[in-house]
Amino acid sequence: MKEQIIVVFRYVDAYGFVKECFFGFIHVVDTAALTLKKGLYSLLSQHCLDIQNIQWQGYDGASNMRGMWNGLQVLNLNDCLYAYYIHCFAHCLQLALVKVSKQVVPINGFFLKLLLVIKTTYSSCKSNEQLKVVNANEIARLIDLEELETGSGLNQIDTLQRPVETCWSSHFRLVSSLLRMFSSTVEVLLNIIDDAANGEHQVEAESAHDGLTSFEFVFILHLEKETMEITDKLCQVLQNQSQDILNAMHLLSSTKALIQKFRDDGWDGLLTIVISFCENHCIVILDMNACYVGRRGRACNQQDNITIEHHYRVDIFYAAIDSQLQKLNHRFNEDAMELLRLSSALEPREALKSFRSSDLCLLVKNFYL
Structure with missing residues (x-):
């Protein structure tokens, strides 16, 4: 009977392999976006993890998480300019x-x-x-x-x-x-x-x-x-x-x-x-x-x-x-689609055959100034 955040980390290790692992639970008194942000930042700071290193964030589709004005993803994005929020496609x-x-x-x-x-x-x-x-x-x-x-x-x-x-x-x-x-x-x-x-x-x-x-x-x-x-x-x-x-x-x-x-x-x-x-x-x-x-x-x-x-x-x-x-048009918005499409230019498989310098330039121009 407790409100909890479940935190999972997804990262690329030193050998270029994508890793995903459970990190921990955070107990929160309520599910307001600001409360969730404080709990998340507290957990990261306890392990000396820099907030600025967040490159991506993903939550469910609740309004307190994905809200465009006061959702958790926006609050985090204000502190981490490139921590773009992508909602799970299947969900x-x-x-x-x-x-x-x-x-x-x-x-x-x-x-x-x-x-x-x-x-x-x-x-x-x-x-x-x-x-x-x-x-x-x-x-x-x-x-x-x-x-x-x-x-x-x-x-x-x-x-x-x-x-x-x-x-x-x-x-x-x-x-x-x-x-x-x-x-x-x-x-x-x-x-x-x-x-x-x-x-x-x-x-x-x-x-x-x-x-x-x-x-x-x-x-x-x-x-x-x-x-x-x-x-x-x-x-x-x-x-x-x-x-x-x-x-x-x-x-x-x-x-x-x-x-x-x-x-x-x-x-x-x-x-x-x-x-x-x-x-x-x-x-x-x-x-x-x-x-x-x-x-x-x-x-x-x-x-x-x-x-x-x-x-x-x-x-x-x-x-x-x-x-x-x-x-479908609302859930799969154009910005998220464009970010993922351009990021696919970095796909390392097949000897970088998907590498496209024009897409990387657009990726930097539109998302990573």
Whole structure:
């Protein structure tokens, strides 16, 4: 029950090898940026380490750490002019994507329903085993109909896992597995409803089933699958132990370009896939040209006469993708990208083939006067 700072040093030794080691804990009375700065400086001074020798600082994305005006990184930068703050790329990406899911109301509601589906489906060992059996039978049926390819490693029995907020890849795996196991999950929820021993379990199972089999849920399920598939490769690359900075930044730019392309050209294809999926799973398809009526008692007061297509296209499809792009641009700012790009000119591998005198001149001019 104590507030602590964990200090880790990263440095280059006399032989040119990068070292990273745990240095110590610092107990602090609160997490105000000034308090954290005093604690950090106190620890360094105890070991006769000069503050001016700090060349880089990295923290999480909390406002007291990364704040542009009063954050710890700015306070340190005032004393150490070249101690630039770089937030972990993988963590930046997770925060950007998770934050987006909470800002767009329908997307946030989708993830709440998704958690209810997982909770209800795995409410007991019986339902868990039932899901595996139903899924295995469904795979066998599709193989008999020659709708699934067969081969080594294919058609494994899936499970639905609870997503981890700080690991966006877990969200992608969950969404992908739910799409593969959709029929099996619906069947298990119906069995839970029929076998429910009390009203509470029955109500939960009915709510999960109704949410799962709604057009909006299926639409957002496919939307999230498409966008997560674009960002998943970037997620994996940014979590590599050995990181090629230039490759990571190139992949980041490519990812943003692909997301933008999906926004510009992906609506028609996505809607076609969703409608086909709904037809195959007997889910009611909405009339896109019908008037959209808001929920929660807003129908009588609704001023805008908009169609259902407008709601799904503008309020969900565009809103989700635009928020994602905005967050990615905010989290991965141009200054940090430029600093890392120019610093890569110092890469010693392959006999200094990456050495570029023009980039080193720009590095000095822009960052190390």
